[in-house]
Amino acid sequence: MSEDATTAPSFVVERGGAASRAAGIVALILVAFISTFPWWADSGWMREFNEMACYLIFAMMWNLLAGYGGMVSIGQQAYLGLGGYVLVALGNFAGLNPFVAVPLGALAAMIAAFPISRVAFRLQGGHFAIGTWVIAEVLRLTMANISAIGGGSGTSLIALRGIEKATRESVTFWMCLAAMVASVGLVFGLLRSRQGLALLALRDSEVASESQGVDVARTKLWVYVVAAFGCGLAGALYFLGNLRISPDAAFSVNWTAFSIFIVMVGGIASIEGPIVGVIVFYSLNRLFSDYGTWYLVGLGLLAIVVTTRMPRGIWGTLSRRLDLHFFPVHRRLSVDTPAKEVRP
Amino acid sequence: MIGWIDTILQGVLLGGLYALFALGQSLIFGVMRLTNVAHGDFIVLAAFGAFALASQAGVGPFGAFAILLPLAVAFGYALQRLVINDTLGKDPLPSLVVTFGLSIIIQNVLQEIFSADPRSIPAGELTTASVQLAGGLAVGTLPLAIFVIALAAAAALQWLFARTALGRVFRATSDDRETAELMGLDARGVYAAATALAFALIALAGLLQGMRTTVAPADGPALLIYAFEAVVIGGLGSFWGTFAGSVILGVTQGIGFRLDPGWGIWLGHVVFLAVLLVRPAGLFPRMR
Numbered sequence: 001m002s003e004d005a006t007t008a009p010s011f012v013v014e015r016g017g018a019a020s021r022a023a024g025i026v027a028l029i030l031v032a033f034i035s036t037f038p039w040w041a042d043s044g045w046m047r048e049f050n051e052m053a054c055y056l057i058f059a060m061m062w063n064l065l066a067g068y069g070g071m072v073s074i075g076q077q078a079y080l081g082l083g084g085y086v087l088v089a090l091g092n093f094a095g096l097n098p099f100v101a102v103p104l105g106a107l108a109a110m111i112a113a114f115p116i117s118r119v120a121f122r123l124q125g126g127h128f129a130i131g132t133w134v135i136a137e138v139l140r141l142t143m144a145n146i147s148a149i150g151g152g153s154g155t156s157l158i159a160l161r162g163i164e165k166a167t168r169e170s171v172t173f174w175m176c177l178a179a180m181v182a183s184v185g186l187v188f189g190l191l192r193s194r195q196g197l198a199l200l201a202l203r204d205s206e207v208a209s210e211s212q213g214v215d216v217a218r219t220k221l222w223v224y225v226v227a228a229f230g231c232g233l234a235g236a237l238y239f240l241g242n243l244r245i246s247p248d249a250a251f252s253v254n255w256t257a258f259s260i261f262i263v264m265v266g267g268i269a270s271i272e273g274p275i276v277g278v279i280v281f282y283s284l285n286r287l288f289s290d291y292g293t294w295y296l297v298g299l300g301l302l303a304i305v306v307t308t309r310m311p312r313g314i315w316g317t318l319s320r321r322l323d324l325h326f327f328p329v330h331r332r333l334s335v336d337t338p339a340k341e342v343r344p
Numbered sequence: 345m346i347g348w349i350d351t352i353l354q355g356v357l358l359g360g361l362y363a364l365f366a367l368g369q370s371l372i373f374g375v376m377r378l379t380n381v382a383h384g385d386f387i388v389l390a391a392f393g394a395f396a397l398a399s400q401a402g403v404g405p406f407g408a409f410a411i412l413l414p415l416a417v418a419f420g421y422a423l424q425r426l427v428i429n430d431t432l433g434k435d436p437l438p439s440l441v442v443t444f445g446l447s448i449i450i451q452n453v454l455q456e457i458f459s460a461d462p463r464s465i466p467a468g469e470l471t472t473a474s475v476q477l478a479g480g481l482a483v484g485t486l487p488l489a490i491f492v493i494a495l496a497a498a499a500a501l502q503w504l505f506a507r508t509a510l511g512r513v514f515r516a517t518s519d520d521r522e523t524a525e526l527m528g529l530d531a532r533g534v535y536a537a538a539t540a541l542a543f544a545l546i547a548l549a550g551l552l553q554g555m556r557t558t559v560a561p562a563d564g565p566a567l568l569i570y571a572f573e574a575v576v577i578g579g580l581g582s583f584w585g586t587f588a589g590s591v592i593l594g595v596t597q598g599i600g601f602r603l604d605p606g607w608g609i610w611l612g613h614v615v616f617l618a619v620l621l622v623r624p625a626g627l628f629p630r631m632r
Contacts, residue, residue, distance in 0.1 A: 072440050074381070119617050122624040123576075125436040126379020130572045131620070134613050137569065141610040253565065257448060264441055293452040300448035307441045308430060 015192070015328050023326035031181055038170035046173045047241060052282055053180040054238040059259040059266075059274040060183050061230035067269035068191065068199050069223035070206075072125075074256050075132025076231045078116070078139050079109040081250030083232030084239035085143060091159030093148075098159050099171055102236040109232020113225045121220070133253065140251035154246025157239065172241050179233055184327075188271055190226065191329040199223060200329075203269075261303050267313030271327035276315045350481055351602045352595055357483060359574075359594025360491030361556060363587045364549035365567050366574035367497055368542040370586040373575065375518050375538040376432060378439050382447040383571055385564030386543070389450050390416055390550025392458055392559065395465050405465050409551045413544060420543025424536040432535070447564060454561035462558035465551065490552050497545060498587040505583070514538060566609075573616040579626025588628055 037046055058080060065071045083105035090101040116135055123131040144152040160168055190196050198219050201209035210216050239245045258281065266277020288295045310317055319325060369383050380386075390412060397408035427446075431438040473485040505511035516524040517534045525531050553559060553567070570593060578589025593612050600611030619627065 066437060070435075072437050074440075074444070119620055122620045125377070126373075126381075126440055127572070127576065129381070129436070129440050130379060130569065131576075133565075134569055134573065134616060138610060138613045138617070141607070141613070145604075145606045145610070257444065260441055260444060268437075293456045296452045297449050297456075300445040300452070304427075304442050304445040307438050307445070308427075311438065 013331050015331060017325065017328065019324055020326055020328050027326075031177065035174065035177055038166075038173055043169050046169060050173060050176040050237065050241040052278060053176040054234040054241075055258065055262065055281070056180055056274060056278045057183045057230055057234040057237075058255060059262040059278060060187055060271075061227040061234070062256065062259040063263045063268060063270075063274050064187055064190075064223060064230075065227045067263065067273075068203055069220060069227075070203050071220065071224065072129045073120075073132040074129045074253065075120075075134070075136040076227065076259070077251050077253060077255040078132070078136035079113065079228040079231035080235035080238070080255055081136070081139055081143070081247070082109045082112055083235030084245050084250045085149065086232075087236040087239055088155060088157050088159075088245050089149065091157055092155070095159070098157060098240055099175065101159075102175060102233070102240055105236030106229050106233035109235070110225055110229035113228030116228075117221055117224050120224075121217075136251050136253070140247045143247040143250070150246070152247060154244060154249070156244045160240075160243065172237070176237050176241070179237055183230055183233070184271060184275075186226070186230070188327050188329065191271070195219065195222065196329065258299075261299055263313075264303055265306050265313055267315030267317070267319075268311075270315055270319065271329070272319065272325075273313050273315040277313070280314065346479060346481065348602075349479075351598050353481065353483060354487075355595035355598025356591050357487040357491050357594070358598060359591030360487070360494040361549075361552060362570050362574050362594050363494040363498060363590035364490070364545060364552060365571035366578075366586045366590050367494070367501060367583060368545035368549065369568075369571040370575045370578075370580075370583060371501065371538060371542045371545070374581060375514050376535045377518075378428065378432060379436065379443075379572075381440060381443040381568065382450060382564070383443075383546075384566065384568030385447045385450040386546045387550045387553060387567050388559050388561065388564045389454065390547045391465070391554035392454055392463070392550075392561075394547075394551045394554055395458075395463050395559070398465050405467050405551060405555055408465070409547065412547050412551065416543040416547035417540045420546070421536045421540040423543075424539035425532070428539065429532045429535060447568075451561050451564060458561060460561060462560040463554070464558045465554035467555040470555070486556055490556060493548070493552070494587065494590075497548070498583045501583045510537070570612070573612065576626055577616055577619050579623075579629030581630040582628055585626060585628035589626065592627075 034049070037049065058076065062073070062076055065073055065076070085105075086108040087098060087101045087105040090096040090104055091098040096104075120128060120132050120135060143149060149155050191199070198209065198214040201212065201214055202216060202219055206216055235250065239250065242249075262277035262281050263274050264277075265280055266275065267273030284295075284299070288298065291298075306313060312320065365384070365387060369380065372378050372380055372383075393412050393415070394405065394408045397403060397411055398405050401408070401411075403411065427442060428439065431442045433439075467486065470486050470489075474482045475485055475488060476482050503511075505514060513524075513529060513534055514537075516527070517529060517531050521531050524534075550559075570590075574590035574593050575586050576589070577592055578585030578587070593616070596615045597608045597612040601608030603611075
């Protein structure tokens with residue numbers, strides 16, 4: 001210790017940087033630009049964007065669970081389907097305006113997550129993954145057996161019939177955009193909060209974080225519940241745009257399969273990762289989806305190769321190499337000496 | 345009344361088939377704590393392999409199995425050595441993603457080659473033969489044979505784990521990989537041996553599933569889920585537990601189907617979740 005022990009070294013905890021400020025401004029401009037779509041863009045584009053937004057929200061939630069909460073679920077489609085079905089039920093039976101029913105669908109999924117977590121949390125690791133899948137299957141089979149909502153063949157969102165097409169399309173589009181931005185903001189805000197710090201500690205070591213006062217069970221529960229809300233929101237929005245719901249579409253394991261692809265290829269445990277992943281996913285979809293089964297074989301192969309050879313994914317590898325962080329959730333200690341990074 | 349006895353009897357026999365799905369899963373999880381998401385898809389792959397051999401090479405179901413068995417064992421060994429071993433660790437994510445990826449690859453390749461149609465392995469007279477029991481009850485010869493084979497497989501695995509040198513190696517690696525390696529065991533090789541053995545069961549399960557009923561390329565996830573439910577209901581660490589869990593699942597589904605065809609599978613899932621709530625460790629844990 002060469003320094004005088006009585007004067008503490010001056011330091012600041014930095015979180016953002018020039019890159020993140022620039023990224024914030026670019027993102028803002030981009031969102032403002034996208035929000036003008038309803039005035040000039042083709043409605044096919046808008047539908048495409050809606051779908052992409054739903055996938056991104058869903059994938060962000062899967063990332064929150066697996067990348068930060070250490071809970072690998074193959075059953076998040078349970079909440080997506082619930083959000084969609086609650087939207088349809090509230091619209092068709094309760095006569096509620098479907099646009100108002102969207103947040104209620106998400107809320108219902110969140111409420112359902114409390115009792116469901118009691119069962120799901122009995123399992124750990126790989127068994128948690130398959131157990132959550134069973135829960136999603138229970139919901140799918142339940143919906144398929146209720147004839148009031150069309151049973152196995154599903155039903156249409158007839159509550160939208162009084163609303164003009166242009167209005168419906170624009171409002172749906174803006175809701176998807178807003179939900180997407182809000183989800184990114186929510187995850188970003190959560191991870192930078194006190195709870196986020198607890199979560200990051202928990203991911204690194206459950207035992208060590210518990211000894212530092214982190215309530216492991218409660219932290220896991222809130223992550224699970226928040227993720228259920230996000231997945232329910234994605235589902236309500238998706239089926240608002242789709243106008244039709246069926247158990248096989250709403251509770252399809254493909255939702256989770258694609259979100260795993262998006263997160264793993266883009267980069268797990270980062271906010272940028274799923275965004276990069278969803279762009280890659282949609283580009284591949286545009287280019288190769290005509291190949292049908294071979295396209296899906298390719299996605300599976302790519303996911304395996306990335307997981308085994310490049311576990312940080314595209315974004316994780318890039319950001320580490322270039323020290324680039326658009327959504328910084330980590331803390332950086334800046335003393336007089338060159339900045340030493342404290343990894344999240 | 346006789347109808348209900350019949351339902352339960354058929355459920356027990358169905359449980360025998362599920363036990364064949366579940367024993368391999370139980371073995372792999374027991375030795376290396378791996379949850380293989382593609383387990384059901386490997387069974388379907390084996391069934392299609394047997395179907396292709398039986399129908400193209402004209403060797404009959406048992407001739408097909410004789411060819412399939414060594415292939416499956418070699419495939420399982422290579423898969424573990426080349427792919428799965430590198431994904432194992434404290435974090436379950438890599439192994440789950442890789443096996444999930446394999447599941448999607450298998451389903452789509454099978455669909456490309458065989459189309460989405462369900463297929464059945466022709467088993468000749470065995471398909472329709474039955475055994476008469478007292479009280480006018482009858483059971484199919486094939487389902488009965490499958491039940492007996494599953495019982496024998498559970499007994500053989502239990503014996504292997506409890507009484508043989510290989511079983512001791514499996515148990516040691518399962519209990520504490522690092523210490524087992526310090527004692528000179530090659531854990532990666534032990535895992536490969538366990539997966540090879542599990543693939544022998546997978547080949548058997550695929551053949552018998554294809555003979556007893558039909559298989560379609562997208563059936564894998566359902567088989568995985570039944571196997572998983574049976575393992576968890578039975579309790580980890582015991583092959584007899586897995587067998588019992590399979591029978592409970594088979595009987596539950598049978599009762600559900602009898603009450604209403606739409607709710608059979610559903611009831612199986614719900615009983616599984618109920619067991620999880622009441623007895624999280626399963627009904628017969630750790631009897632090994």
